[in-house]
Amino acid sequence: xxxxxxxxxxxxxxxxxxxxxxxxxxxxxxxxxxxxxxxxxxxxxxxxxxxxxxxxxxxxxxxxxxxxxxxxxxxxxxxxxxxxxxxxxxxxxxxxxxxxxxxxxxxxxxxxxxxxxxxxxxxxxxxxxxxxxxxxxxxxxxxxxxxxxxxxxxxxxxxxxxxxxxxxxxxxxxxxxxxxxxxxxxxxxxxxxxxxxxxxxxxxxxxxxxxxxxxxxxxxxxxxxxxxxxxxxxxxxxxxxxxxxxxxxxxxxxxxxxxxxxxxxxxxxxxxxxxxxxxxxxxxxxxxxxxxxxxxxxxxxxxxxxxxxxxxxxxxxxxxxxxxxxxxxxxxxxxxxxxxxxxxxxxxx
DNA sequence: TCAATGGGCGCG
DNA sequence: AAAGCGCGCCCATTGA
Numbered sequence: 194x195x196x197x198x199x200x201x202x203x204x205x206x207x208x209x210x211x212x213x214x215x216x217x218x219x220x221x222x223x224x225x226x227x228x229x230x231x232x233x234x235x236x237x238x239x240x241x242x243x244x245x246x247x248x249x250x251x252x253x254x255x256x257x258x259x260x261x262x263x264x265x266x267x268x269x270x271x272x273x274x275x276x277x278x279x280x281x282x283x284x285x286x287x288x289x290x291x292x293x294x295x296x297x298x299x300x301x302x303x304x305x306x307x308x309x310x311x312x313x314x315x316x317x318x319x320x321x322x323x324x325x326x327x328x329x330x331x332x333x334x335x336x337x338x339x340x341x342x343x344x345x346x347x348x349x350x351x352x353x354x355x356x357x358x359x360x361x362x363x364x365x366x367x368x369x370x371x372x373x374x375x376x377x378x379x380x381x382x383x384x385x386x387x388x389x390x391x392x393x394x395x396x397x398x399x400x401x402x403x404x405x406x407x408x409x410x411x412x413x414x415x416x417x418x419x420x421x422x423x424x425x426x427x428x429x430x431x432x433x434x435x436x437x438x439x440x441x442x443x444x445x446x447x448x449x450x451x452x453x454x455x456x457x458x459x460x461x462x463x464x465x466x467x468x469x470x471x472x473x474x475x476x477x478x479x480x481x482x483x484x485x486x487x488x489x490x491x492x493x494x495x496x497x498x499x500x501x502x503x504x505x506x507x508x509x510x511x512x513x514x515x516x517x518x519x520x521x522x523x524x525x526x527x528x529x530x531x532x533x534x535x536x537x538x539x540x541x542x
Numbered sequence: 543t544c545a546a547t548g549g550g551c552g553c554g
Numbered sequence: 555a556a557a558g559c560g561c562g563c564c565c566a567t568t569g570a
Contacts, residue, residue, distance in 0.1 A: 198549095198566060200549060200550075201567085202566095220547095220549090222549080224549085224550095225549090225550090226550055260551095262565095263564080266564090267551095267563075271563085290560095292559095292561095293561095297560085297562070300562085301552080301564095302553095303562075304552040304561080304563075305552075306553080307552085307553065307554090333554095386557095386558070388558090390556095390557050390559065391557075391558035391559090394557095395557085399558090453557070453558095453559090454557095455558095456557080456558085458559090459558080460560090463560065466554095490554065491554045491560090491561095492554065493554080
């Protein structure tokens, strides 16, 4: 019996059909993940036909079977098994679980599909209550600007106000009035690459631009924000001189891998972003919002409140999440949904 | 039968 | 010069 969950068997079957697999896992096995299967099935990232080749029916079937199983059994039935007698789920929040200091949550509550509301729709507020979510806006870019003291980025955030779009600002800064939405996408990728330490190849793959274009954009990015590289070098040196341990602004000790020292930028950003959310949560507690809080999700607080109070509660959450970090404004935006979590993202209930 | 590991996939 | 970061949970496989 061939199983879709067995990469070995899927790889064997695909090569037997004449497909050529090249990507390898860390241990040397042939990869059969989504990035490999989607092109074989002639599908793009959104599962739309590309029209570049005849779809391989096995690749297509494996993709659909995996998704159906994950959503149906792992999420839906998995949740049912975790409910208490009142139908509630009780995740455990570990406030400092990650190596970066990030929080984590059990029961997969941080990992529910967000692009499609079908799973999140199953999580409900009390009767007559609605879901509220409040997000920190572009928190990692703001934190990077604050920690690395990036002059022109800070200027943007300071002048930009609440709806400020850092990536559009960067595109305009570098390309002037000629900046296009495509430029914004490319520089967004470049900024992402800075925060995560991504290479040219990775950014190109994610943005769909050519490597040459990305290389050019990253170089321009470095000229516009030279402080980022300087901070990265400084943090790496600091870690080297301290037994490969980076000490964050609040004194948290973050061990780094020798062969991935560049990750210190990401560690610094994730850690500081976590502290911003933590500070906000302290403010929420002293502002009487504890009874509405449901789940922290890295840059967001999920809450629920009686319908009639939702607007006030949402405003209060925004206020608690608004602060200044080394002169960089930290801004939040709350959204009021319906009774289900899924309704927060445009779904009808 | 059980624990550990690798591969995979969802999120921010 | 080059480098995606961090989780939790699932299944299949492997080795006691």
